[in-house]
Structures are given as C-alpha cells and as structure tokens.
Amino acid sequence: MTDSQPAPVPHMDPESFRRHGHEVVDWVADYLATVESRPVTSTVAPGDVAGLVPPCAPEKGESFDTIMADVDRVVLPGITHWQSPNWFAYFPSNASGPSILADLVSSGLGVQGMLWATSPACTELETRMLDWMAHLLGIGDRFLSTGAGGGVIQDTASSSAICTMLAARDRAAPGTQAGLQGVEGILTAYTSSQAHSSIEKGAGILGIGRDNLRIIDVDEHFAMCPRALRSAIESDLAAGRKPFYVSATVGTTASGAMDPLEDLLAICREFDLWLHVDGAMFGTAACCEEFRWIQRGCEQADSYTVNPHKWMLVNFDCNCLWVADRQALISSLSILPEYLRNQATATGDVIDYRDWQIPLGRRFRALKLWFVLRHYGAEGIRQMVREHVAMTQELVEWINAHEAFEVVAPSPLTLVCFSHVDGDDRTQAILEQANATGTVALSHARLNDRYVIRLNVGQWRTRPDHVRAAWDLLTSLSS
C-alpha cells in the first residue's frame, strides 16, 4: 500500500454492528425506563438544536461513541416525549417493544416490497396481516383479500384518503387519468366540518379543488348530518355537478365524534358515491365487541382506514387501508415500466403493492403488525383498549362532578374535551400553565367556537395514577 492509497471505507462489519447494536438497545431501554421522569414537552427555542450542529458534514468519520453522546447532548433536549405516560396531547404514538424490534428486523433485512417478486414474504405477510386486522376489527368480508377487495399498509391516513379519493374520482369520471381539465361536470366531494384536514389537502392535490369539497354541517354531537349531506348532493346535482365521494369519520380529530355510517351509506348508495370511512384514531376500539357500534355500517363502505401506529402499539408508520374493489384502486395507481416486468406479475397470481400506493418503493412494515398481534394476542390488545377507556371514563366522571369544568362533547372512548366555565381565556391559560409544568402534555381544539382542552388516554405506559395526577394538576390550576 502506498502513501497515496486512500484509507479504507469505515464500514461497520457484523461484529461491530453487534457491539454497537447492544449499546443502542441499552440506550433505548434506558430511555424508555426514564421517559416518565422527563419534562414531557421540549422547551428549546427555535434554533437551539440547529445551533449545536455544524453547517457541514465532517470530512473524516467519527466514532460511534461520539455520535451516541451527541444524541444525548444535541437531540434529547429538543425531544417532546410522545412515549411518556403523561402524554395526553394530539393522538398517541403508542410504540411497543415488539413493534420497535420488528422494525429493527425490517431495517436489517433491508428489502424493497414494491413488487411481489422483489421479496415475496414482504407482500404475502402484509396481505395476511390486513386480513388479520379486518377480522380483529370486524369490518366485514368484503375487505378481505380472498374476495374482490383487500388491504394495504400506507404511511398515513392522509395518504389513504388521497388514494381513495383518487380511485373514486377515476371511477366517477373514467377519463380523468387522461386529464381532469377535459372532464365535464365539476367533481364534488363531501365531508363534515369536523373531518381531518387531509381531506381538504387531498382535494387540492388531486385537482378536485378545495372549493369543490363540500363541508357538511354536524349535529350537536359533532357528527355529520345525513340530511345536510343529502341536501348538498341534491343541489349539486341540480347545478350539473358530479358528486363522487364522501369521507366519513369514526372518531373525529377534535372531539372523537362518530359519523352515522348507516345513514350516510344509504345516501351514497342512492347517488352512487364512494363512501370512505376514516377510523384512523378510534377504529382500533372496534377490536372490542362492546365498542364496535362506533363503525356500524362500515362493512358496506367502499374503503376503510385505521392507524395501528396511533393507538394499537405499532410504531410509525403503519396505516391500514382496505378497499372493497381493489381494481378501482389499482387502475388509478398502476403503471408497469419494462424494468419492473416479471413472470410473477405477468401471471396475475400475485399482488404488487406498488399499484396500491403513491410511492413506488416500500418498506417491510407487515412485520410490525405481525409481532404486535402475536406478542399481545387479540385479547391483549382488547384489554389495553378497555383499560384506556376505563381510565378516561373515570376522568369524565371527575370532570362532570367538578363545578369549574364541563365536558363539551360526547366522550365514549378515550378522548375528552372540556372547558373551564369561565370561558376561553381561562381554559387556554390553564392548558398553557399545565403544559408549562412539564408534567403533562395536553392539546386543544375549538368546538362550536369554544376553546377546549383535549385530553386523550392512549399511551400504554399510562396508568390510573397518571390520569389522576393530570386531573389534580388541572383542578389546582383552576382554583
């Protein structure tokens, strides 16, 4: 070797990987063991974290120890701890050990699941897991892979909303893949004022247009009014528009409201509209028979989605989407360049999931569902759901019994929205003071233009004591 020979590339061989891997597992275990003791919300100011990172990558490689030390020094102060048992904000990111470890197996295998042929296990396990989930949630046989439907893992419920709106668009106006500007009749979609923002975002992306998404009024429980939906469709039809898609929600973001699927379904059938059901957050509850009422009627919908990466112990990303007619989805998303042609695809005997999603590449995410469903078993998942609901219902009783707070929306599951009786300023002040203590993370919403505290119980580390402590804090701030 001469002096001018470059240094060898510092690849991490399997034995170094083993050693450092054990260190990182220990780091994660220590983090999870101590997460409860950390202030839930990061208090760094904008620029604090970036200020600790040099402007360019280093020229020479650094030691793994140095990098891990910087995870503690640079990253951790800027982390808001979604895994804390005191996390009650937004939605849960309820990551379990089996899921984290399944994802490690997935990273280690490093396969691409774009085609069946590029790793058959990645595709076939996914199909099976979506069937498992369909049975677990009782969403009905039309969504099973054994019929004309089937399921797929997407990154998020936003992507599922877009993919279904796309399939519905192209079904309603078959020329649309050639160009939407040439289509006669303004394609018009419907959702409630309480629906997730991704529906409006999706309408903008797909060219439908945010102006052509009708925002339907809700009733006093924040659920979509079927009468208002019917009336909107009828007047749009009378105006020569082309109604094509309704997105209903099983558990709205703000308050967890349940749209009346059976009534909406009847309207969608009458006018031949695609009914998509977004159960991203609360769909998981349907694993328990006693909560399955939330989605009654979903088995006749055109599509259904739920996020195991929210409440069901799977780490991000893992959204499940089912369609009753997989051909509608595939015909909107399929494209087969020469370099992806292969014998298995040509036979038509296999699923190529690249045709079920927007991206081409895809990770082996079914492993996470497999590990979680097997480690916990159906009864373990149900039991966790029941415990979370029970803790929340106890909190609802405390709020109802307290003179300074009132619950402002139905709270049948794990989300409760409540306000201080003195009004918005007081409610907001209490929320901000509570979060500032670092002992809880809560978020907010507006319901009927009223500022409300949103408290959602959905972290598996959360025990009754944590809910009690959060409530004690809120009442102490209100007095």
Place this chain on the structure above:
Amino acid sequence: MTDSQPAPVPHMDPESFRRHGHEVVDWVADYLATVESRPVTSTVAPGDVAGLVPPCAPEKGESFDTIMADVDRVVLPGITHWQSPNWFAYFPSNASGPSILADLVSSGLGVQGMLWATSPACTELETRMLDWMAHLLGIGDRFLSTGAGGGVIQDTASSSAICTMLAARDRAAPGTQAGLQGVEGILTAYTSSQAHSSIEKGAGILGIGRDNLRIIDVDEHFAMCPRALRSAIESDLAAGRKPFYVSATVGTTASGAMDPLEDLLAICREFDLWLHVDGAMFGTAACCEEFRWIQRGCEQADSYTVNPHKWMLVNFDCNCLWVADRQALISSLSILPEYLRNQATATGDVIDYRDWQIPLGRRFRALKLWFVLRHYGAEGIRQMVREHVAMTQELVEWINAHEAFEVVAPSPLTLVCFSHVDGDDRTQAILEQANATGTVALSHARLNDRYVIRLNVGQWRTRPDHVRAAWDLLTSLSS
C-alpha cells in the same frame, strides 16, 4: 383480584425490551454475516409464505422466542436478499449499520415530526442534514435553508416528483387549488421517454393527466433532446396549451443516462417552466468532484432530488428533496386546522414539515442521515462511490473485450447495460439462467427496443471478487 379479573396486558417493560433487543441485534448481525451465503433471490411460489400464516391473529399472546423462530421459518425463505454483495439488480438498497441503528433510536424515541413544536429536534436536525447534503453534493446555495429555498426528507423520489409537479401546477395556474376543472388552458408537462414511471403516475394523480405529459425523445445516449423539448413546448403553446413543468433525470432508471440540464434549463427559463431534476439513484456520485459533471446546471433548477436510501448507505425510507422557492411548495401543501395551531408556528420562525409533504405525520428520519454522514465522513462516502465506479469500469472493460457481449449505453458510473450479440432471446436466457443459480441478482431493461441485462454495483459489501464472479458466471452461460 377475583377470578374474573382479566390477565394483565403483556406489555414489554424496559428490561424485557433490553433482553429481547439484544437477541434481535444478534439475529440481525448473524443475518448480515451470512447474507452472502444465501441464494440471492427467493424461490418461493405464490402463496407459499401466506400458507404458513394462520388466517386470524392468535387470541392469546405468544412468546417472543416463538415469533423470532417464525421469522426464520416463515419469512426468510420468502426474502430476496437486497443486502447481499451479489445484489446487482434494480438499484441498491445499501443499508449500513449506522443507519440501521439510527433508525432504532428513531423507533425508540417514537416522536412525530409533523410540527416543529411536536419535537423541535426532529425538524431542526432535518433542516441541517439537508443543508449538509446540499453542500456534499454541490447543488448550490439556492437550495440551502438559509435563503428562500430548503430541503425536506420525503419517503421516495416518486413523492418528490408529485410534490414538485403540484407546486409547479399551482404556480402556473394559481386557481388550481380551488379546482383544476375551472382552469383555462391544458396544463402540460414534459419528461423523456427514459424518465422514471413516477412522473407519469404523478401526472395521473394530480389531475394533469397522463395524456398531458409529453414524452420527449432521447438522443443516442438516451438523454433528453433539448431540441425536441423546445419543439414540443412551442407547438403546445401554439395550440393554446399551458406548459408548466419539465422533469429531467440525472441517471435514468434503464441505463443511467444524464439529461443535459444546462440546455434544458435555458428552455425552462425562456418559457417559464419549472425544472425538476431527478437524481434519485446517481445524484450521490456528485459528492465526488470528478463526477459532479453529471448534474451541471442543477444549481439553477427549481427542485432537485436524490435518494440516500439507494446508494448512500441509508436504509429506506430517506429521499431528499430541495426546492429553490419553498413558498411555492408550502402554499400547495399547507393547511392549518385549529388543533395544530401553536405559538411557534404563529411566529413564522420555524419550519413545519407537514407543509412540505403529502402526509401529515412523519418519522424522525434525519437521524439516519446524521449517523451515516458522521460515521463515514464525507471522505468515506466518496471513497465508497469511487470503489463502486472503479469496479464497474473494470467490468465495462471486460465486456468490451468479450466477443459475445456488447455494452449498449454509456456507463460512466456503476450501471452497465449489455446484451449478447445473438439477440434478445439469448440475452434474456442468460439473465434468467444467471438469476436461477441464486449466486447473483440481475435485472433487465429495454433500450431502443433491445433487451439488455442491467448490472449495477452499489452494495457496500460488494468487492471486486463478487463482480468478477458475476462476470465469470455470465461468460460461462454464454459459451
């Protein structure tokens, strides 16, 4: 506790996580240590893997050992080993140890990076990493976060293509977010016949329409013809159409061709079109000065994308997208429901990456870039690129010197496309026989309607001996 009390939920506490985590790290280390000895391509038949998985989730939880044993029994036979040093097919999935372990840290932290406020470190480290990458690849100052531009991690180059086509669509026809059907003048996009399939897929999704994507001819090196582009734009303008977007490629999928960015740029400037540059696979080469010619001109483009999850040692998913005008992207993708409002967002001092992508939720992926760039250092990455190019160039010499094969496209980097002189059937037979041995994985393409073997060197475990063995196999099959 009474008899009717349900069993406790079998959560994996930190100490169990530590124990099983060590087991899984050992499993992955063993897998990576033995991946070379495995048949590269899985030989299972459709249904084989699914047949080993019961139709429903188990009622009761199972032991972690049982699950891991089934990874070996059920999953591994259905895996095609993208991490094998004998992987030369499609594109590399070049996952390094530091990247896999960074992803484990990300899974353990389990944060959501949708807003700056939901974990500031997730956002700020990402912004810094995209600046690091911009410097490393020399794509110019307009893409740095310190000016009007900036970068973001997307899942794939497909999503980057769609996001940029969307921003370009809305910039060219500002009313489009309200509804594309109301827009005058058919929006028309351009790419070459060698571009990635995601451009056509994206045009269909966005409502532009696959028919309104002009497929521009290529020259003898499979690079887009600027003259043909100009002529297509001019005739579309004459016909009252609205040209708005050109997607150029730095390293096409089939043959690795480089579109002439400077010439295309001049045309895009003249007609006010958005120029997107897709460097998904070969953009990584630009970390070396001597290969930076491939993307000359990209610093004046409107957007640029590269996939560290292909060649740059980062595991899937990690696509980098830069835009010169971040407001164009944000205005197409932004939506701010009440529950996401927060003080940091209101000040305008922070980036909320949910407005830079289609989904709302996002994982902490910047950690992977940070670990890889620091572990290897810029010079380690460059050295790996140079070694892969050198191995490939040696192979090109062998092919050129062999009477039975001929190289059919320029091969300046790590992809070589070649055919047997006896024609397509012979070439295809050799490819299939080679893959059937299980000692290599190769893929194919069609160039000028000729069937070619695609061999790409891009796995970090690949050494000169592996390339030599692949070549010896091919020559033995051709004699």
